[in-house]
Amino acid sequence: MSNGQETACLNGEPAVKRYRESGGVEALRTPREPQNRVTVVLGAQWGDEGKGKVVDLLAMDADIVCRCQGGNNAGHTVVVDSVEYDFHLLPSGVLNKKAVSFIGIRLGRSGFPFSLNLAKYVFPLATIVYCFSLCSLCFCSLGTTKKGIGPAYSSKAARNGLRVCDLVSDFSIFEEKFRVLASHFQTMYPNLNIDVDAELEQLKGYAERLRPLVTDGVYFMHKGLTGPSKKILVEGANAALLDIDFGTYPFVTSSNCTVGGVCTGLGVPPSHIGRVYGVVKAYTTRVGVGAFPTEQDNDTGNLLQSRGREFGVTTGRRRRCGWLDLVLVRYAHMVNGFSAIALTKLDILDTLPEIKVGVAYTVDDKPLPSFPANMDVLTKVSVTYETLPGWCCSTEGARNFDELPSQAQDYIRFIENFLQVPVKWVGVGKSRESMIKLF
Structure with missing residues (x-):
């Protein structure tokens, strides 16, 4: 510095001068709305609500379609031109080839363009470990899909997990980490039988195929959020009542299926989240074990199961069926703040002379003020x-x-009035064309 002159430069111009001309601190203090807002689609019950159909519909006008949590333990069905697609990992919007499909969860493969971020990788080893760990539990099975998602999230919390960025970087370092992790599991479970060399050979092939598809998720999303106008759609897997924190614990999945999973899974700031659509089946289903207040283990439940073809996309297991539980959906709305509802599978109720809706809970004749x-x-x-x-x-x-x-x-108006949330779509069939838009 000389004579107190401003000599600090940025791109050849005095930095302080540029700062003053831009409006200085006053410009920074002026509230600015996010340039691009994210639209989010979430399940509002125990999953299997038909999220895939809603995402497919919205994805037709999207630039980026993202999955933010979970793994291939979830199954989404989409029907387009009478062709049925079952997606377990890929975003349901992948059928729109003009959009970039972004996976913020774990490794996947497809013939469609997509990107991966700092996702956790689920190894075959993790699936085997999961079966061993379930056998060691002193309480009943949690009814999971046994796809290895639990060990992946457990290793993430334990900070000994491996990520896709590890896989596509220096493979010799990845191999060393993998052998340490495998040894750790073998120490925990002496009867664990795993061919480490064979898995590494397979993973080496994956690394070569995936390397061109991997990007840094935080920067990818930031560019989409702050650059030229983009329509960004996020698809949640599983559903609100399966959320690890807010669901019917311990009969839940291992990830955050509520709106917070968008921030933690994709690195999206909360201020960029715009509309949040909750997908609600016109009745209630649940796969596996756990409490189910409105379950109908009778002819009504059998009729819903048969007409709705209620079998899990991932496991093929028969879904338990019951009446619509609005106490449960209202709780999901409290957690997620739904902008509107997509009500699916209304047509399954077509043959019923009367329809019941759960509106309150009591225990020992005493009303419960909220979902327990x-x-x-x-x-x-x-x-x-x-x-x-x-x-x-x-x-x-x-x-x-x-x-x-x-x-x-x-029936639709009753749901809206109870939840104080508008119904934006009503599904009366499996195809895109069967989604009625109300507004």
């Missing part, structure tokens, strides 16, 4: 139902709200 966190309490609840008239005719041909039977319209 304790699962021992949830198993004891009695459900208060509101009985609505059915419509006893097909809704599958309806393509707008006015074409629905008046009783079906009343």
Whole structure:
């Protein structure tokens, strides 16, 4: 410095002068809205609500479609031009080839363009370890898919896991880390039989194929959020009541399936999250074990299961079925703040002369003020139902709200009124065309 002159330069210009001309601190203090907002689609029950169909519909107009959590333990079905696609890992918007599909969760393969970020990798080793760990538990099976997702998230928390960025960097360093991890598991489970050399050979091939597809997720999302106008769609896997923190613990998955998973899984700032759509099945289903207050283990449940073809996409397991539980959905709304609801599979109710909706819980004749966190309490609840008239005719041909039977319209309005959330879409079939848009 000389004579107190400003000599600090940025791109050849005095930095302080540039700062003053830009408005200085006053410009920084002026509130600015995010340039691009993210649209999020989440399950509002125990999964299997039909999120894939909603994401596929919205993805037709998206530039980037993201998966933010979970793994191939989730299954999403999309029907386009009478062709049925079952996606377990890929974003359901991958059928839109104009959009970039971004996976913020774990390794995947497909013929479609997609990118990976600092995702955790689920090894075959992890699946075997999971089976051993379940056998060692002193309580009943959690009813998981046994896809190795639990060990992947456990190793993440234990800080000994391996990520995709490790896989595609120096493979000799990756191999060393992998052998240490395998040795750790073999020490924990002496009967664990795993061919480490064979897995490493397979992984080496994966590394070569995946390297061109890997990018840094934080910078990728930041560019999409702050650059030229982009429509960004995020698809949550599983559902709110399977969230590791807010779900029906311990009968949950290992990830955050609620809206917070968008921030932790993709590095998206909360201020960039715009609309959050909750997908609600017109009745309730659940795969595996755990409390299910509105379950109908009777002819009604069998009818819903049969008409809805309620079998898990990933496991093929028969889904338990029951009446719509609005106490549960309202809780999901409290956690996620739904902008609107997509109500799916309304047509499955077409043959019922009356339809019940769970609207309150009691225990020992005492009302519960909210959805209980304790699962021992949830198993004891009695459900208060509101009985609505059915419509006893097909809704599958309806393509707008006015074409629905008046009783079906009343059913939708009842849900909106109870939740104080508008229903934006109603599904009356499997294809894109069967999603009725209300507004």
